[in-house]
Amino acid sequence: MYRISELAAKVGLSRSTLLYYEKLGLVTSRRQANGYRLYHEQDLQQLRLLQQLQAGGLSLKECQACLEARLDRPALLERLRSLDEEIAARQRSRELLAAMLGLSSMRPWHQALEQQAPGAHLAWLRRQGFSEKQALRLKWLSRDMNQHEHYMADFERIVEGLKHLGPGSAQDSLKALRALPRPPATLLDIGCGRGATSVLLAEHSAAQITALDNDEHSLGCLRETLAARSLQERVTPLCASMTHLPFAPQRFDTIWAEGCAYIMGFDNALAYWRTFIKPQGCLVVSDLVRVADRLAPSAEAFWQAAYPDLQSVDTRLAAITRQGYRCLLHFPLSAQAWANYLEPLRERVAALANDTFASQALADIRRELEIHQNHLGEYGYHLFIMQTR
Incomplete structure (x- = not known):
């Protein structure tokens, strides 16, 4: 048997959260004569099962439904789809942050921004300290602010001495x-x-x-x-x-x-x-x-x-x-x-x-x-x- 403070410590939840779960019927306490609540081992295991379901990304309402009946497969599949979208969005966020820190290429980001908002792209590059000449070359040539100087040095070496840098006669x-x-x-x-x-x-x-x-x-x-x-x-x-x-x-x-x-x-x-x-x-x-x-x-x-x-x-x-x-x-x-x-x-x-x-x-x-x-x-x-x- 566990008092509410002991149960809260074992599962890492607050006293108020346990009282809310009890109100929902997820756990059940037994009152002693002195007013203390006591919980069984079954309640502890029920809470640990609940936490595992929550770790799968289910809402409390969805968890409760799983505890009270058989798994709702369509609901779980929908939740899985939603989680996949969230993971993909977070991965894109991580890739952008890594690129901005110089840990990977910024080319995909520059390319996407140039297609969606070219004016804002150029203005943002100027705010990062690039001159207009550098910013325009970055937009149209290097497409990666982390590697721009190295890229342009290589580019100039390749085209040095060429009369035409584009079609013309x-x-x-x-x-x-x-x-x-x-x-x-x-x-x-x-x-x-x-x-x-x-x-x-x-x-x-x-x-x-x-x-x-x-x-x-x-x-x-x-x-x-x-x-x-x-x-x-x-x-x-x-x-x-x-x-x-x-x-x-x-x-x-x-x-x-x-x-x-x-x-x-x-x-x-x-x-x-x-x-x-x-x-x-x-x-x-x-x-x-x-x-x-x-x-x-x-x-x-x-x-x-x-x-x-x-x-x-x-x-x-x-x-x-x-x-x-x-x-x-x-x-x-x-x-x-x-x-x-x-x-x-x-x-x-x-x-x-x-x-x-x-x-x-x-x-x-x-x-x-x-x-x-x-x-x-x-x-x-x-x-x-x-x-x-």
Whole structure:
């Protein structure tokens, strides 16, 4: 026989909990003449059985039902399903905390956040101390804040000296230049990189060109090229953000942005850049688009991670109209534009094949090359020449 304090100590429950259980009929005491409650060994074992049922995740009501009758199998199966969901949610929470502490990769988390809330993702990265340049590269390249510096060092090593970091050709750019209704006098080349297009436009137009990029190293390469070709007076390199342009409204006849609108989002870029274009001025933009109605599963998965906003040409044309432009001409980039990008990159990766160099950056580039090898044609870059209305 056990007094209530003794029983409470044996099962690790409070006196008030035992009194509540007794009220529910889960245990039964016998009153002595002096008013003390006494409990049998049977009550102790009943409580231990109850605790085992509770350890299985059952509510007190469900436990009581199991004690009073046969097991309710459908109820237990439902509880098991619910527990599995709770465990999965807690595992996701654990994985995120581990990643944020640098114990595992943050890539899945960054990828999910980029798809669900890209603006909040970028703002959060800035609050963590990343510059805009670092944050944008993290969003689109490393996708792991824990490994970002190492990843970018490897990436820069792989692409060092390559002229094209994306599809492009002089023929396509000049075709777009000829499509402008009048020769530009002032032109802003956004996301100019190392300046291949800026130099080309300077050599084939009389425009005064501002070449804007947020990477000072790339602009340094451009300055060397300008000096070698005596174009310093025609092209002005500027290190600044495409999302916060340091210009007065309606500053330029033409804005040129090959392969960089995706950073802001196609619609957002068109809306924001329009502020800096003169009335009846032009915007030239290239963007990756869907060509096939449906991509192969591997290509779909790749672009879902790399560029979730991959859309059709018709969707982009609708956005152009919606943002207050009229499209003068649009066309897919040529096979040569892709060759200018892919062939040197393949050669560089092949040269590293027997090297001891191995990294996530190299694995990502190999994966991209594989996707292009097998699925280019299901998607492609498209160039849009538009005029403000």
